Amino acid sequence: MSSTSAIDIRFHLPLSGFTLETDLQLPGKGVTALFGHSGSGKTTLLRCIAGLERPREGFLRVRGKLWQDSKQAVFLPTWKRPLGYVFQEANLFPHLNVRKNLEYGRKRAFFIRQPDGLEQAVELLGISHLLERLPERLSGGERQRVAIARALAVCPQVLLMDEPLAALDLQRKQEILPFLTRLNNELDIPILYVTHSPQEVTRLADYLVVLEKGKVLRSGTLEETMTALDSPLAQGQQASTILVGTVSAYEAEFHLTRMAFPGGEISLPTGQAFAVGEPLRLRVYASDVAIALHPVQDSSILNVLPATITGLANDQQGRTMLRLNVGGTALLAGITHKSAAVLGLYKGMQVFAQIKATAIL
Numbered sequence: 001m002s003s004t005s006a007i008d009i010r011f012h013l014p015l016s017g018f019t020l021e022t023d024l025q026l027p028g029k030g031v032t033a034l035f036g037h038s039g040s041g042k043t044t045l046l047r048c049i050a051g052l053e054r055p056r057e058g059f060l061r062v063r064g065k066l067w068q069d070s071k072q073a074v075f076l077p078t079w080k081r082p083l084g085y086v087f088q089e090a091n092l093f094p095h096l097n098v099r100k101n102l103e104y105g106r107k108r109a110f111f112i113r114q115p116d117g118l119e120q121a122v123e124l125l126g127i128s129h130l131l132e133r134l135p136e137r138l139s140g141g142e143r144q145r146v147a148i149a150r151a152l153a154v155c156p157q158v159l160l161m162d163e164p165l166a167a168l169d170l171q172r173k174q175e176i177l178p179f180l181t182r183l184n185n186e187l188d189i190p191i192l193y194v195t196h197s198p199q200e201v202t203r204l205a206d207y208l209v210v211l212e213k214g215k216v217l218r219s220g221t222l223e224e225t226m227t228a229l230d231s232p233l234a235q236g237q238q239a240s241t242i243l244v245g246t247v248s249a250y251e252a253e254f255h256l257t258r259m260a261f262p263g264g265e266i267s268l269p270t271g272q273a274f275a276v277g278e279p280l281r282l283r284v285y286a287s288d289v290a291i292a293l294h295p296v297q298d299s300s301i302l303n304v305l306p307a308t309i310t311g312l313a314n315d316q317q318g319r320t321m322l323r324l325n326v327g328g329t330a331l332l333a334g335i336t337h338k339s340a341a342v343l344g345l346y347k348g349m350q351v352f353a354q355i356k357a358t359a360i361l
């Protein structure tokens with residue numbers, strides 16, 4: 001990552017009983033998820049980036065622009081930082097309609113560059129039909145879409161989102177997720193996204209920072225961090241791999257979509273037809289990946305990919321997690337400790353990964 005396109009963050013912020021200590025370089029575009037247990041410091045880190053906390057020692061450079069450097073006594077106040085901030089609650093002004101809520105934020109912003117920022121935000125969040133409504137006449141999901149549009153209407157250089165879905169029920173979450181995916185695809189700014197939810201991480205993130213007690217436990221691409229055998233995300237029933245690729249074919253007769261990814265090709269049944277070339281993101285649970293020593297001929301499993309074992313970790317419940325390299329893509333396989341022993345699996349061994357099921361994210 002070059003320092004002109006990245007976000008460089010170094011903060012040392014001692015609070016009573018808790019110290020935030022971060023030294024990070026994050027990508028200057030895409031979604032970076034900040035993940036960790038309650039109290040690990042995710043919100044405090046966002047507040048530092050927003051200039052709402054002022055660490056005595058701090059350095060922050062966003063895509064080549066210095067926002068903060070305690071050594072040079074540089075500290076841009078919050079109102080001069082070109083950022084959008086979305087909270088758990090939408091916090092709209094109840095007496096202003098949606099349009100006026102959006103305009104209010106824009107009027108107060110110091111840094112607006114593009115005159116059509118508001119229209120773009122309205123279009124991106126699909127809220128043009130809501131502009132004349134008062135917040136009390138919006139659903140929770142709509143309110144949150146307005147809050148996101150308000151943050152984007154000021155044309156920020158970075159979007160900070162603090163658990164934007166946490167206050168919503170499952171159905172509302174599902175309603176908003178496609179808009180968040182769209183932001184990631186269509187905006188050229190980085191999004192820092194705080195969440196507790198492994199599902200949101202896997203659905204949205206390109207890059208992941210795992211925080212624990214104010215420190216960075218791990219940071220890297222989603223693939224690296226999810227498949228590192230000592231990562232909290234690679235443990236238990238939720239352990240999964242995200243495969244990113246494009247549709248290579250659709251077999252209408254079988255309602256079967258084939259996706260090409262750097263490690264090969266994978267097929268999955270889909271209710272809807274996808275166009276060739278369309279981007280797809282699939283989740284493969286580790287528990288849905290089995291291991292064979294030879295390519296199996298007579299099997300109902302469609303996806304059999306040659307792989308090399310790059311790591312093994314046993315837990316205390318009789319399970320072994322394998323990290324595989326499938327043509328350059330990391331894949332987790334969760335099998336029993338007994339199967340690993342019977343097959344004589346070891347690091348460096350060539351095997352075949354049989355992928356039983358996948359889900360589109």
Ligand SMILES: Nc1ncnc2c1ncn2[C@@H]1O[C@H](COP(=O)(O)OP(=O)(O)OP(=O)(O)O)[C@@H](O)[C@H]1O
Binds near residue numbers: 040045196
């Ligand atoms: N102004 C403050 N003064 C003292 N302690 C603080 C202050 N702000 C936060 N803390 C403490 O810092 C720690 C991290 O809090 P923070 O809200 O950043 O965690 P989090 O990971 O966002 O948690 P959650 O997921 O529950 O929102 C907590 O122990 C909190 O009590």
